[in-house]
Amino acid sequence: MESRSIPIPDGLDGSRVDAGLAKLLGFSRSFAAEIAEAGGVTVDGREAGKSDRLAAGSWLEVSWQPKSDVQVVPIAVPELTIVHDDDDIVVIDKPVGVAAHPSVGWEGPTVLGALAAAGFRISTSGAAERAGIVHRLDAGTSGLMVVAKSEHAYTVLKRAFHDRTVEKIYHAVVQGHPDPLTGTIDAPIGRHPRSDWKFAVVAGGKPSVTHYETIEAFPSASLLEIHLETGRTHQIRVHMAAQRHPCVGDAMYGADPALSARLGLSRQWLHAVQLSFDHPATGEWVTFTTTYPADLQHALDVLRT
Helix, strand or coil, X not given: CEEEEEECCHHHCCCEHHHHHHHHHCCCHHHHHHHHHCCCEEECCEECCCCCXXXXXXXXXXXXXXXXXXXXXXXXXXXXXXXXXXXXXXXXXXXXXXXXXXXXXXXXXXXXXXXXHCCXXXXXXXXXXXXXXXXXXXXXCEEEEEEECCHHHHHHHHHXXXXXXXXXXXXXXXXXXXXXXXXXXXXXXEECCXXXXXXXXXXXXXXXXXXXXXXXXXXXXXXXXXXXXXXXXXHHHHHHHHCCCCECCCHHHCCCHHHHHHHCCCCCCXXXXXEEEECCCCCCEEEEECCCCHHHHHHHHHHHC
């Protein structure tokens, strides 16, 4: 990981973050945008997006991983299921323990590595280690992901996720019972002030909106259906923890270890169950669904007994 801390010169006053980084540090503008999208840019201590504007005299901090340090390694993942495949996209059901793409410190399997091992040819758009990736799921979250195979699909899907025209539905089991049983959490999310690996609801964070509805209630937990309006890193986990209803099994965000053990969970009960979008080639609205994996279904069965 590399980092720089520098004051913003007068000549870049009013410039977009990605354009300013490109000029200051000699990056390509696309790489600068990727750094910002990954949460690697702060201005006066606040996380900045790629299209935010710079102000002269502000203090800029940038952290990034050089592209040459990570690469896609083909590793077969038998549990990864192909839900749909055509010339433009492949939709997968990602198992737990698989990251979307390679990153520093991650030595396990990845979606891109699994697809490469299975002989899939993916779009070359984006950074080499993230080519074809238009959205992500945490390694500890299972469920549906779409990966672009054609350059056209990559462009269209990136725009669709950016413009929030993609419908993403998750199911989560959280501790306790949210009040109200159906509602919206609108709270900004940014880097956790005391942890490099966590996120939190913080002033100055990125706008983040989560809609939830209780499907089923148990004595100690609730099964929720969640619609994401935005797609911040750890968004559901952070928003539910901030309401004091962390996902069961989610030790990072405060889940009760005794309940996790009773349910046999070693990860958060969170699954991307449905994904809908305009197909990049035909424009047709398509919907893909999946069922719960064995560990989440087992935990649910225990709660129901």
